[in-house]
Amino acid sequence: MGGVCFAIAFVLVLNIYGGIGRGYISSITAKYLFLGFGGLGLILNLVTFQTGKYHPIYNLTYWGGSLVTFLGLIMNFFQIQYSDYVLIGGLIIVGVSFFLPKKYVEPKDGNPDLLDD
Numbered sequence: 001m002g003g004v005c006f007a008i009a010f011v012l013v014l015n016i017y018g019g020i021g022r023g024y025i026s027s028i029t030a031k032y033l034f035l036g037f038g039g040l041g042l043i044l045n046l047v048t049f050q051t052g053k054y055h056p057i058y059n060l061t062y063w064g065g066s067l068v069t070f071l072g073l074i075m076n077f078f079q080i081q082y083s084d085y086v087l088i089g090g091l092i093i094v095g096v097s098f099f100l101p102k103k104y105v106e107p108k109d110g111n112p113d114l115l116d117d
Helices: 002-018 027-048 056-077 085-099 111-117
Strands: none
Touching: 002 027, 027 056, 056 085
8 A cells, every 4th residue: 555655646746846737736736645645655664564574774774764855855845944955865875775785685584494493
């Protein structure tokens, strides 16, 4: 369900930044819908992600960066000072999560038969 919310939010970005579909929905309405669907998608993904699948350092880095990036977008929409720095900082944090060593990024081996030896 979180993925559907993100898909809707990304379609709304076409209206906000590209002006596509402004005949159907105004830019300000698209901004508020983007914030709603984007926030809902973030919350749903945070609640439903598999906690044991990846190392906690990767999860913390990726989700922390995602939250900071979303906060930066909110600040940008409302034209709050220093929003660009928050947005860039969040994107850098998410980017760092993609360059973590393999032992932090690869899924954990979930083989329960290892304890049966």
